[in-house]
Amino acid sequence: MPDATQTPAVHxxxxxxxxxQSGELRKSGMRLRLSGQPLQVLAILIERSGEVVxxxxxxxxxxxxxTFVDFDHGLNNAVARIREVLGDSAEAPRYVETIxxxxxxxxxxxxxxxxxxxxxxxxxxxxxxxHEITRPASGPSVLPxxxxxxxxxxxxxxxxxxxxxxxxxxxxxxxxxxxxxxKTAIKSLAVLPLKNLSGDPTQEYLADGMTEELIGxxxxxxxxxxxxxxxxxxxxxxxxxxxxxxxTLHVDAVVEGSVIREGSRIRVHAQLIRGATDEHFWSExxxxxxxxxxxxxxxxxxxxxxxVKATVTGEERTRLTAARPxxxxxxxxxxxxxxxYRKTSSRxxxxxxxxxxxxxxxxxxxxxxxxxxxASAYRFLSTVTIGGSPAExxxxxxxxxxxxxxxxxxxxxxxxxxxxxxxxxxWTEAEAEYRRGLxxxxxxxxxxxxxxxxxxxxxxxxEAEARxxxxxxxxxxxxTGNELGWILFNARRYDEAIRExxxxxxxxxxxxxxxxxxxxxxxxxxxxQEAIAVLESAVSVSDRAPGNLGVLAVxxxxxxxxxDALRVLAELKKRQRTGYVPAGAFxxxxxxxxxxxxxxxxxxxxxKEQSLILLYLRVHPIFDSLRGDPRxxxxxxxxxxxxx
Numbered sequence: 020m021p022d023a024t025q026t027p028a029v030h031x032x033x034x035x036x037x038x039x040q041s042g043e044l045r046k047s048g049m050r051l052r053l054s055g056q057p058l059q060v061l062a063i064l065i066e067r068s069g070e071v072v073x074x075x076x077x078x079x080x081x082x083x084x085x086t087f088v089d090f091d092h093g094l095n096n097a098v099a100r101i102r103e104v105l106g107d108s109a110e111a112p113r114y115v116e117t118i119x120x121x122x123x124x125x126x127x128x129x130x131x132x133x134x135x136x137x138x139x140x141x142x143x144x145x146x147x148x149x150h151e152i153t154r155p156a157s158g159p160s161v162l163p164x165x166x167x168x169x170x171x172x173x174x175x176x177x178x179x180x181x182x183x184x185x186x187x188x189x190x191x192x193x194x195x196x197x198x199x200x201x202k203t204a205i206k207s208l209a210v211l212p213l214k215n216l217s218g219d220p221t222q223e224y225l226a227d228g229m230t231e232e233l234i235g236x237x238x239x240x241x242x243x244x245x246x247x248x249x250x251x252x253x254x255x256x257x258x259x260x261x262x263x264x265x266x267t268l269h270v271d272a273v274v275e276g277s278v279i280r281e282g283s284r285i286r287v288h289a290q291l292i293r294g295a296t297d298e299h300f301w302s303e304x305x306x307x308x309x310x311x312x313x314x315x316x317x318x319x320x321x322x323x324x325x326x327v328k329a330t331v332t333g334e335e336r337t338r339l340t341a342a343r344p345x346x347x348x349x350x351x352x353x354x355x356x357x358x359x360y361r362k363t364s365s366r367x368x369x370x371x372x373x374x375x376x377x378x379x380x381x382x383x384x385x386x387x388x389x390x391x392x393x394a395s396a397y398r399f400l401s402t403v404t405i406g407g408s409p410a411e412x413x414x415x416x417x418x419x420x421x422x423x424x425x426x427x428x429x430x431x432x433x434x435x436x437x438x439x440x441x442x443x444x445x446w447t448e449a450e451a452e453y454r455r456g457l458x459x460x461x462x463x464x465x466x467x468x469x470x471x472x473x474x475x476x477x478x479x480x481x482e483a484e485a486r487x488x489x490x491x492x493x494x495x496x497x498x499t500g501n502e503l504g505w506i507l508f509n510a511r512r513y514d515e516a517i518r519e520x521x522x523x524x525x526x527x528x529x530x531x532x533x534x535x536x537x538x539x540x541x542x543x544x545x546x547x548q549e550a551i552a553v554l555e556s557a558v559s560v561s562d563r564a565p566g567n568l569g570v571l572a573v574x575x576x577x578x579x580x581x582x583d584a585l586r587v588l589a590e591l592k593k594r595q596r597t598g599y600v601p602a603g604a605f606x607x608x609x610x611x612x613x614x615x616x617x618x619x620x621x622x623x624x625x626x627k628e629q630s631l632i633l634l635y636l637r638v639h640p641i642f643d644s645l646r647g648d649p650r651x652x653x654x655x656x657x658x659x660x661x662x663x
Contacts, residue, residue, distance in 0.1 A: 030065050031130040032114065035105065037065055044104070055292075055299035056081055056093060057100040064115060064125040073122040096302040098123060099288060103216060103277060203295070205327040207244040207270040210234045212255040213287070214277040226278045227252075227361070228354030229287065229316070233274070236320035238462040239338050239430065242330040245462040246270060247494035248361075265294025272327060283347060285309050289319055291326055301326040309347045338428050338459070345386060352379040353389045360396055365562070369396050390422035391432045398438060402566075402631060408599045409628055415439055430460030438469050441476070442629055444659050449473055464494030468502045476660065478637045480510045497523045497530050504533075508540050509638040516540045531561035535570045543640055547578035565591060565600045569607030573641065576611030584611045601625075603632035610641050619650050626654060633658050 030037050036045045044058060059081050064072055077094060098115060101107070107114045116124045210233050215226035231248050238245040246268050254264055261273050276289035290302035303322060307315045320339055324331055331339065356375030363369060376393040379386055397415035401408065416439050422432040437452035453470040456463060467490035474483035483506045491499040504519035520537035524530065534557035541550035554571040561567050568587050575584040588608050594600050602625040609617040625633055636642060636651075637660040645651040655661045 032065070032125075032127040037062060055297065057097040057104075057299070060094070060097045060123075061101050061115075061125075064123055065129065068125045068127075068129050071118050071122050071124045075122075077122065093302060096288060096290065096304055099304065100290070100302075103214070203271065203293075205271040205293075205329075206242070207246070208237065208272050208274065208323075208327065209246040209251050209264070209268045209270045210237065210274040211251055211264070211276075213289075216277045217280045219280070222278075222280050224354050224358035225280055225285075225351075228357055229278055229312075231357065231361075232316050233320060235431070235460075236316060236339055237323060238460045240324060240329050240331055240335055241461050243324070243327065243462075244270075244493070247462070247464045247496070249464075249496035249498065250494050252361075261292045261297050262294055270294055274323060280309075283309050285312060285315070287315060287319065289323070291323060309350065310344050312350055313343060313345055346383060349379045349383040349386055349389075352376075352382065353386065353392070356389070356392060356396075360392065366400065369399055372396050385425055387422045387425035387429055387432075390418045390425065391429055391435060394419035394422065394432070394435050394439075398435060401442075408601075412439065412442060412629075428459060430456045430463055430466070432456075433459065434463060434466040434469055437466070437473070441469070441473055441634065442631060444629070444633075446473070446477070446659055462493055464490040464496075464499055467493065468499055471502055471506060472634070475506050475509060475638060476634045478660075480506065480638070484510070497527045497533060501530075501533055501536060504536060504540070508536065508543075509635065509640070511543075511640065513540050513544045517544065529556075529560045531557050531564070531567065534560070535567045538574060539570055542574040542577050545577075547574060550574045551578060551580075563590075565594070565604035566607070569604035569611075572608040573611035576613060581612065584608065588612070601630060602628050603630045606630075606632055607641070615645070615648075618645070619648070622651075622654060626657065636660055 034046050037043070038045065044061065060077060063077065063080060074094060098117075101115055102109065105114050109117055112126060114125060114127045116126045118124055210230060213226045213230045213233075215223050217225075230251070234245060234248050234251070237243065238247075250268060257264070259267075261275070265271070265273055271294055273292045273294055274289060275292060276287060279286040284306065285308075286304065286306045288302075288304045290299055292299050301322070303319075305315050305319065317339065321336075324339065352375050356372045356379065359368060359375065360372035363372070373393060373396045376389050376396065379389040380393065383389075394415045397411045397418065401412040401415060415435070419432050419435045419439065422429055423436065426432070433452045433456035437449045437456065440449035440452060450470070450473055453466055453473060456466040457470070460466065467486050471483045471486035471490060474480075474486060484503070487499070487503040487506050491503055493499075500519050500523040504516045504523070507513075507516040507519060517537065517540045520533050520540060523533045524537065527533065534553055538550045538554035538557060541547075541553060551571070551574055554567065554574055557567045558564070558571055568591060572584040572587040575581070575587065588605075591600050591604055591608060602621050605621040606618060606625055609621055622633075633654075636655050636658060642651070652661070
C-alpha cells in the first residue's frame with residue numbers, strides 16, 4: 020500500500036492509465052483523445068474512486084461562474100465523452116456510474132503507481148487540456164487526493180517555497196499564454212468524421228453522410244475555410260491528437276462528434292476544439308426524430324458558426340438554416356447511395372449507387388440533393404476512362420437541371436452543371452457556373468479543380484495551375500493531385516507532373532486515373548519501359564477500360580512495339596462489335612500507330628460524340644504533330660478553342 024505522504028503519479032484501471040503529471044489518458048502506451056473538461060471530470064472521479072461526486076462539487080471545481088457553456092449540458096457531454104473513449108455505457112457501467120439526481124461514481128478497481136523519485140510535497144498537478152498547469156499544494160487542489168501532509172513534513176515547506184513560487188509563476192505564464200491564444204480568430208475549420216456509436220456497423224453510412232452534410236453547410240460561409248470531405252475522411256479512426264490533426268490540415272479549429280441511431284431517433288453530439296491548445300470551447304448534444312435530420316444539421320451548423328464568430332451574410336444564413344422534413348426512407352436511401360459512391364471507382368459500384376439515388380427520388384421527387392448525386396454518378400460513368408456513353412452524359416444533365424430547378428442554391432449542382440457544359444464546349448456558360456458554385460461554396464475544391472480544367476482547355480496554363488493549387492490546398496487528396504499533375508503535364512513540365520503522380524500513388528497505389536496519367540508523363544520523358552509497366556497496371560486495375568488501353572497503345576507505339584499496339588486496336592474493334600467503345604480510345608490508339616489519317620478520321624467521330632478528349636485539343640502534346648493540318652485547325656475552331 021502506498022505511503023500516505025506520497026501522491027500517486029499514475030492510476031491504472033482496466034487497460035487504461037491516467038497520468039496526473041502529464042494530464043494524459045493512455046491505453047497500451049498510446050494517448051487517447053480525451054482532454055479539457057472530460058479529462059478533468061474523469062481525474063476527479065478517479066481521485067474520489069468509490070465515492071459519489073456530486074454535480075455541485077464538479078460545478079464548483081471545473082465550471083467558473085461566468086462560463087458561457089451551460090453547466091448541465093457541459094457536464095452531461097463531458098461524461099458522455101468519457102464513456103465514448105472508455106467504451107463504457109450508462110446502462111451497464113464498468114467505470115463511471117450515474118447516481119440519479121446526485122452525481123457520478125468511479126466504480127472500477129484502481130492500481131496506484133508511484134514515481135521512484137517524486138518528492139512528497141512540492142505541488143499537485145491539474146489535469147487540463149494539451150499542456151498542464153501546476154498550482155501550490157497549500158491552495159485548494161483541482162484534483163483532491165484526500166491526503167494531508169503529516170505534521171512531520173511541515174519543516175519541508177520552507178525548503179519547497181522557492182519551488183512553489185516558481186511553479187506558480189509558470190502557471191500564471193501558461194495561463195496568460197493559453198488565454199491569449201484561445202482568443203485567436205478562427206478562420207479555418209475541419210469537421211472530423213462523426214463516430215458511429217450505434218453499435219451497428221451497418222449504420223456507418225449514416226455517420227459518414229452526416230459528416231458530409233455538415234461540411235457542406237459550413238462550407239457555404241465565405242468567412243470560414245472548411246476542409247473538404249476527402250481530406251478529413253483519412254482521419255477516420257486515426258490515433259492522433261487534435262493538435263496533430265489541426266497542424267496537418269492547417270486549420271484553427273476542429274469539430275468532433277458522434278452519431279447514435281436508435282430506431283427512428285438520431286442523437287448527435289458535437290464539440291468544437293481549438294487546434295493549437297486542444298481547448299474544448301463548445302459542446303452540445305441533439306436528439307431528434309430522423310425525419311427532422313435536416314433541421315438538426317442546420318442547428319448544429321448554425322451553432323458552430325456562432326461559436327467561431329464567423330461573419331455570416333443574410334443569404335448565407337438563409338442557406339445555412341434551410342431545412343424541411345424528409346422521410347426516413349428517402350434520407351437513408353440517399354445516404355446509402357453517397358456511401359457506396361464515395362467508396363468505389365468501378366462501374367458496378369457507381370451503378371449500385373445510382374440505384375439508391377433513384378430510389379430516393381422515386382419516394383420523394385422534390386428532394387434536390389438526390390438529383391445532384393445522381394448527376395455526379397452519371398457524369399462519372401460518361402468519362403473516357405470508364406468507357407461511358409453520351410447517353411449517360413445526357414442523363415447527368417437532366418438530373419442536375421432538375422436539382423437546380425428545385426434548389427438554385429446547391430453549390431455542388433452548379434459545379435456539376437459546369438462540368439457538363441464544358442463537355443458540350445459551351446465555354447462561357449460553363450465558366451459562369453463554376454464561378455457561381457464558388458460564390459455559394461468558397462471551400463469547394465471540386466469547383467476550383469473544374470475551373471482549373473476549364474482554364475487548361477483555354478490554354479491559360481498559369482491561371483489553371485493557380486486554381487489547381489487552391490483546390491489542393493482545400494483538399495489534399497489524390498483527385499486534386501491528379502488535376503495539378505495533369506496541368507503540369509500539358510505544360511510540358513513532365514518531371515513536376517511525375518512527382519505529383521508519384522505522391523498521389525503513395526496514398527492510393529491502385530488509383531487507375533493516376534496510373535494512366537503517370538504512364539503518359541513517363542512516355543513523354545522517353546521512359547517507355549517504365550511507362551508500359553505503369554500502364555499495364557492501370558489497364559489491369561480498371562478492368563481493361565478502353566481509354567487506358569488507348570494510352571497503352573500510344574506508349575507501345577513510342578517504344579517501337581507496333582505489334583502490341585495493333586493487338587490493342589484489335590481488342591477495341593472486337594469490343595466495338597458488341598458494345599460502345601468511345602472514339603477517344605481509337606484516337607489514342609491510331610496516334611500510337613502514327614496513322615495520321617485514321618487519327619483525324621476518329622477525331623471527327625469524337626467530335627460527333629462530344630468526346631472528352633477534345634477538351635485538350637489546344638494543349639495536349641499528343642496533338643502536336645497535327646497542329647499544322649488544316650483539318651485539325653478547322654476542328655479546333657468548331658470546338659471553340661482557336662481563340663487567342
